[in-house]
Amino acid sequence: MRLSTRVALAVVAVVPLLVLASGALLIRLVAADLHAQQDAHLRERAAAVAPDARALLRVTAADRPAAEQARSRKLFASALDVGIRLVGPDGTVEGGPLPAASVALPAAAPRPVTAGAGGTRWRVLSQPVAGPRKGVRGTLWVFSPDAATEAQLRRVRLRVLTVALLAAPLSGLLAWAAAGRAVRPLRRLQQRAGGLDPRVSAVRLEHTPTRLAEVDDLARTLQTVLSRYDEQAARTGEALATARSFAATASHELRNPLMSIGTNLDILARYPDLPGDDRAEVLEDLRAEHARVLGLLVMLRALAQGDLVEEDTFVPVDAGELVDAAAADLRRRHPGARVTVSTAPGLLVRGWEQGLRSMTDNLLTNALVHGSPASGPPAVEVVLRRSGDERAPAVVLTVDDHGPGVPPEARAAVFERFHHRPGSPGSGLGLTLVAQQIALHRGTVAVGDRPGGGPGARFEIRLPLSGVRGGEPTPTLPLLRRDWLSAQRRQEPQGFHKDAP
Structure with missing residues (x-):
């Protein structure tokens, strides 16, 4: 598999994961922002209806039905788009959008919380309300449906998923094209290096800097390797030439002394009763030729070592x-x-x-x-x-x-x-x-x-x-x-x- 294909497949696998991870983080941030806006609205409405809630507790404690009805209407008018539930000592007054009776509410919610499960969720805020008389106290609950926030979050999730699905093939194609362009200098380098043959040509790798560090470093490494190969090939050639010359020179220079040694040995073998003076002369010749052969071999060996020393x-x-x-x-x-x-x-x-x-x-x-x-x-x-x-x-x-x-x-x-x-x-x-x-x-x-x-x-x-x-x-x-x-x-x-x- 080519490097460009590997890069494209890796991008196809990684980019959707990155988009989904980024989308999950984005959804959490959006949800936090929406809840913060909703909570601020709940606090604003709670602060606006609190005086009317206290007035309603006062008239309720004074047993004034007509005034109680008027205060209730005024309380619901102040609530606008939120649900109100006022729990007092003489009963509960509620109106507006409220959660069903089956929805479990916390004992108290001084800070906005989410209530409900499965169906519609609600943001709930509660605060104590005290009447003018001692012992007349109640709890004001403010409710806001969480449906709008959930709808917005669903739209965000859908868009993140769509972006992830579209980003996978598009990013893969772009990565394949970019990787193919990036490895083009590497392919040219491979073609130039593959065309070198030291057996038929002395041409060596030529490289023009591509401003791609990996390609330029690889080219320098190849040039170094080829240079070392040339050096070792040259040294091998020198060693072979030295060995051939050693053999040829030794063969040429040793021929005469070895022939002389053979002749003297034949004389000694043929004439065992050779007179003492003649025998001594032959032995002296043998010693001289032996020394000459030995000295020649020693000198040739020394010259060969000098030619091959590193x-x-x-x-x-x-x-x-x-x-x-x-x-x-x-x-x-x-x-x-x-x-x-x-x-x-x-x-x-x-x-x-x-x-x-x-x-x-x-x-x-x-x-x-x-x-x-x-x-x-x-x-x-x-x-x-x-x-x-x-x-x-x-x-x-x-x-x-x-x-x-x-x-x-x-x-x-x-x-x-x-x-x-x-x-x-x-x-x-x-x-x-x-x-x-x-x-x-x-x-x-x-x-x-x-x-x-x-x-x-x-x-x-x-x-x-x-x-x-x-x-x-x-x-x-x-x-x-x-x-x-x-x-x-x-x-x-x-x-x-x-x-x-």
Whole structure:
């Protein structure tokens, strides 16, 4: 059933009830007004005939028949249109319209009351009347038929019932027309929303305000739902693209190391008596290929996680603690390396802690592996500080090494996937992961020469400093590029300063 029909039926059911209820109240008010007018007339007539009633009691007590008749005529003439009954010690005198003897009257009626049942009703008023002599007292009753009031009330009831019967269909038709007009914008909205198909068109719901709050609110809700659907569909598409790219990249990049591992295993199986030196060389190749496969899978997994991370995983991260932990882990894995760290306390970055730690680990490992001096132990200097720009405060991380450096023409290419110099032990994904995390956190990276004129490279990372207001960190901007794993690989010239193993 349509909404307009429901509204019309509801109005048809409710309006007559409201009219009848209002009519009942109106009848009570009209009855009260009519009785008030009738009661005022009774009091007026009672006040007018009271002197004649007293005079009649006086002549009756004096036993003067002629005067008694004259006073009776005068009493009835003063009563006009009401009935009179004077009850005295010597009898009762009555005239005019009176209730039948069978009608029960109250013992006294100092205020007008209604008497009678079934047939004609009467408004009755009584008041005591005292004669000139002591002990001569009587009661004056004044009667007015209630027929006129009842007739008027019947006419009012009939009119209320007629209005109720006429109001039901008329109000139903008007309500149906008004409801149909009111829901017309809702029907147009339904038609526009029903015509949307995200599989064949990118058109989304357009709504012109109708000044109907419910329709406009529903349109905004639908637009919000469709926008969230588009976001989730896009995220699902990104996830599928990342999964496909992960499978394709892993299949492509793992083919050679797995074939090499298979060849070495065949050699060991075919020549069980292989000399010790040759056997050791084969085992060393197996270990290197195993490490390469493992490192590649770890890096691909990290890139996939970075492409799929959501902003609600961003939390305030202490950059100083993160850099100290990464440096300590690097010293543990490379005991002979010289790693110096200088950090400032209280530098908070709002971000994905796992991604920031992975970025720092790969940046330090890259400097250690590819930035070793020609002679002597590898050395890395790490400095974490706050930028001097107060308008855009940032955390600045610099990593200096003592290797051959990065030529200016190759500084952009080092962040591409699988880009590494010949003979590099890395997977070619470490600095790509660094670039991914910098982009996710709205940061910047610069590659240059190590200050001081000596050999080596400097990587300088800038990340926005997290501001804290009222205990709540300021939110980051929306995430940027999300296709570090699924994007097509650029064909760049091979450089020689790249990533971590």
